[in-house]
Amino acid sequence: MSYLVLARKWRPRRFAELVGQEHVVRALTNALETGRVHHAFLFTGTRGVGKTTIARIFAKSLNCERGTSADPCGECETCKAIDAGRYIDLLEIDAASNTGVDNVRELIENAQYMPSRGRYKVYLIDEVHMLSKAAFNALLKTLEEPPEHVKFLFATTDPEKLLVTVLSRCLQFNLKRLDEAQIRGQIAKILAAENIEADEDAVAQLAKAADGSLRDGLSLLDQAIAYTGGRLDGEAVAAMLGTVDRSRVQALLAALADGDGARLLDEAAQLAEFSPDWASILDAFAQALHRIQVKQLVPGVDVGSDAIDVETLATRLRPELVQLWYQMALNGRRDLGYAPSPRSGFEMTLLRMLAFRPDAPGAQATMPQPQPATAHTASQSSQARADAAARARAAMAEAAPASPQAPPPAPVSAPIAAPVSAPAEMPIAPKPRVADVAPAGHAYASAASTMLVTDTEHWLELVARCGLRGPAKLLAENAAFLAHGDGVLKLSLAPEQEHLKSPSLVLQLCDAIGRQLGGDVQVRFEIGQPRGETANVRNARERDARQSDAESGFAADPAIQRLVQAHGAQIVPDSIRPLDRS
Ligand SMILES: [Zn+2]
Structure with missing residues (x-):
């Protein structure tokens, strides 16, 4: 019998035979x-x-x-x-x-x-x-x-x-796209008429891959029959479609539901033997979780049937955990490219799900139970997402797989500048104004640096090599050295540059100088005309010096003098640039 013509052979010849x-x-x-x-x-x-x-x-x-x-x-x-x-x-x-x-x-x-x-x-x-x-x-x-x-x-x-x-x-x-049930039904009907054995999972996968087009579904069916030699099972069809064998996803979900980390990694290792597309597996994972959630929250809806045991998982997993895992599957898929390897990214995503099982490792899974304080519904998915993100951060910070029932909203990963409150005005000396920005608890909480900034030359040297960039660099270059002692580096800043003295820039400056000096540095600014030279002034002065050197050197050149004197040539002001200037 020729298999390669199902779409043609089964093309409806009467309106009554038309699907959809x-x-x-x-x-x-x-x-x-x-x-x-x-x-x-x-x-x-x-x-x-x-x-x-x-x-x-x-x-x-x-x-x-x-x-x-x-x-x-x-x-x-x-x-x-x-x-x-x-x-x-x-x-x-x-x-x-x-x-x-x-x-x-x-x-x-x-x-x-x-x-x-x-x-x-x-x-x-x-x-x-x-x-x-x-x-x-x-x-x-x-x-x-x-x-x-x-x-x-x-x-x-x-x-x-x-x-x-x-x-x-x-x-x-x-014309409407056909839904999966319609395509599934037509495929099943054709298989029965052609006397070809197929399991439900295989049919479901073909119907899904058809993506609303019965014609595509039937040509995939042709391929599957040729590929499997006449007996369609889920695994073979998955291999042909390059999709994920649902029974593998089921095995992973079951291991997760049991809280069995060893089995989970073992399943992942078995998957790895086929060098799968890990992103597709996470997709299949998210799809399965979606169906489980629908089963939980809208029980009347048909969620289809394949190798995923939706019924059992829907009763074993708590709805908000399904939300959380779903989000983790999506995030894990998104972050695969950042992982050291796709497989480790995949495993890490599974382990994260394991870490957020509400039961301690080893405990048997429980029936759905209300969770105080953090009971989500489907409509609160954004809240669930925020919680998921917070818990994920907490989990990574903890590094321990045993996670408590409901971790508190994460206090982690607060922005670096957070410890710096609004700069407190220090009324040490009324004139010039003194603004003190001394970040108390930042990274160099160790000890005040023993090395002191000695003078303007030393300060300018530090500024040149401390590696600051952007606005923080501007702040450093506009600050002049005043004094350094008792862990406090006093700098002066012209009033017109005061806007640079924002807490986060000052913090960057403290960090950079602290790194150079090997210890904790607090910086205090006096606002007023700088008494010492700033890097900015120094750079401008050096630039001017190079410029006038270049100009006088140019004018002193005998060839140029000849041109000027004999031919009336004129040097256009500002047209001369020093050679070393990039
Ligand atoms: Zn006729």
Whole structure:
């Protein structure tokens, strides 16, 4: 038996066999039965949902030799020719692949001629918005005064691109993507009719991979039959699809629910043997958790069935834990690229989930129970997310897998500048104003540095090599040295630069200087005209010196002097740059 033709073999030949699109079928059937068939239909929607099939059944209905009806005979020469895709009065045009071809225009212009064999010419123009301009104009012209013997079926995935003049002349239908249950049902029906064994998981995976397109689903089914040699099981289909075997995900979830870390890592190791795409596994994980949550919170909804034991997991796991794990799966997937290796990133995500099981390691999993203080509902997912993030941070800080029932909202990872409150004014000396910014508990809480800044030269040297950047560098370069003693470095800052003295910049300065001196440094600023030289002033002075050296050197050059004296050349001010300047 030939397997590679299921989509064709099982293409519906009657409206009654069509899967989905009931609204379209009803409208067309009514029109055919009352004899009032509109001359142009527009089908919008994605690919593989039945446009060609509908067009062919429609063409048969119109042209069947036993008379126009919604249920063509399927046996006459006309019906057979249409089913075989070789009927001269059914013109199938794919505008996406024929945009530049001139004969599309001709084909459309030929609409005015009577059909060769049947009663009606039926045009099926796919991706009609992509017709060439010439063809489109021909179409518009025909649509303005459509001949009685012509029916147009247009299809597009992008109706926005169609002119209103076309839209207004068509009956428009939106073809729906098929849902997984519909595709699953059709695949199961075909497998039964073809006498092919398959387990439920395999069928579910194919239906999911079809992504709303029955045609894609059936060609995947063809492949799967060829791949497995005729007996479809979940593992083989997963291997073929390059997707994750759900039974593996089930095993991971069960190990997590049991709090069995050893089994969890063992399952991960087994997965690793297949060099899987770890991101897809986390996807499958999140999908499974989604179904479990739906089962928990909206029990009436069909969540499908495959190798994931949704029922059991839904009763074993607490709803808010499912939320948390879901978030961890998403975050883990996002962060895979940052992990030392994808596998370690994957394992770490699983271990994080293990760390947040509410029960201590070794304890058996419990039935759902209310959790005080942090009871979430699905609608509080953003809160759950925030909690999840906070708990994740707490977990990483703790490094211990045993996590308490409900960790307090994390006090960790507060911004570095937090300890620095608003700078307290220190009324040591009324004039000049003194602003004290002495970060008490920052990183150098060890001991005051023993090394002192001795003078302006030393200070400028420190500024040059302390490695500050951006605004903190500006602050350092605009500060002049005053004194250093008792762990306090006094600097002066001009009033116009006072804005640089923000707590976070001062903290960066303290850290950088502290690193240079090997100890804790507090910095106190006096606001007033700097008495010593600042790095900024020093740099400007050196720049000016280099500039005037360059200018005088240039002017003293004998060749330049000759040009000036003999030929009246003039040196343009500011046009000379020192050579060493980048
Ligand atoms: Zn017929």
